[in-house]
Amino acid sequence: MQFNKPLRSGVLQKRYKRFLADIDFGDGDITTVHCPNTGAMTGCAEPGSKVWCSVSNNPKRKYSLTWELAQNSKGEMIVVNTQHANRMAGELLKTELMPQLSEWQEHKPEQRYGNEKSRIDWWGRDSDNRECFVEVKSVTLADGSRGYFPDAVSQRAHKHLNELMQVVSDGHRAIQLYMVMHQGIDSVMPASHIDAKYAELCQQAESAGVEFYAVKCIATPQEIKLERPVPVTL
Template sequence: MIFDPPLTTATLVQRYKRFLFDAVLPDGTAITGSCPNTGSMRGLTTPGSRIWMSEHDSPTRKYRQMLEIVEADDTLVGINTGLPNRLAEEAIRLGLVGDLGSYPHLAREQKYGRSSRIDILLSEPERGLAYVEVKNVHFSRTRGLAEFPDSPTARGAKHLDELGDMVEAGNRAIMIYLVQRSDCNRLRICRDFDLAYARAFDRAMARGVEAYAVKCQVSPRQIRPTGLMTVDEAALAAL
């Protein structure tokens, strides 16, 4: 994912109402922009943080600038939740996620489960279907360790149960955690923030759902998937 045109930098003043942020440009101009992340963004909204924004000239947009990257913990963190599906697809096509790149057919946003849509549906006549759900990850409170979720997510637990249903129906089901930061080498399910999600994760793994965490290199020029990291090693070992 290459940013074209290049991102511009600013200093964060505040992020508020989930969809908005205020910032100051290098020349001192105060601006308000849109935030493409409705989650808690825990640890990524500190006033004074350096940020990078994409610029949009469309007359239908209310705000010209959109937040893309925040500097936190001496690393760059991608916050745009509209990017993970594209980055996961890129990782699959590059052969970074197990054998998923060998499936010849890939479709996006297909209906399945309980009134849901699967992010990526892979298919091959002899092997059948592989359902791929993608989650964005940007939370870290211990160096080297990414965690998900950063706030309770009943919807995320529902998706895990639906993936388990797909396995029991004779298909493959895969959970991809797309980590938009470069300073982590393993991912842990955040049990102290959302025990219900953690239990849904454990159920899904026991039912045969596969889990991968994709590491990304993040820069103001591009965000690109680079490989895999360990997923909740302690939980997987206990199954």
């Protein structure tokens, strides 16, 4: 995935109210930008970090800039815009990078499913004509080279795992796909120290037949690229 326009670089002053951040672009003013990340963003939003933002020409937007990338004190690049995880998952399904998710007959984003009419991130049919339901999560919380999800207690993530288990019960494939959006992360596991219920549900889901995979992405101010699968430990 390439960024359509050059990103503006600046220095993060603070992130607040979940969806806002103040950034110094070196033009003498502090600019408020949109932060498209509802998580805690631990380790991704340290004041003084170098950041990159995209620019929108939409006159209806209150904030014309969107925070896309951050660089931590180790020089590692992090994708803070969680919407890109779904886009990169879509690119993954077109490749043979992960054999378990390749050679699909078709795939579509944001499809309604389940009794609660939720939206699955990706739906498709594999080479055996089985329906496949893929829930995508963006992983940016790092402890050394280990990545954790979630970075805050997430009732929504609990709901998604329960729905994936129902998908398996209905005779379909259900997949929890972690897109690693942090350069320093080389493996993924549930953050039991943050959300013990989520970690418990992951183990239940695996026992029920839900498949767990993770793929690492690498970002630059020009593009985000798929790199390689990484292990998931439940």
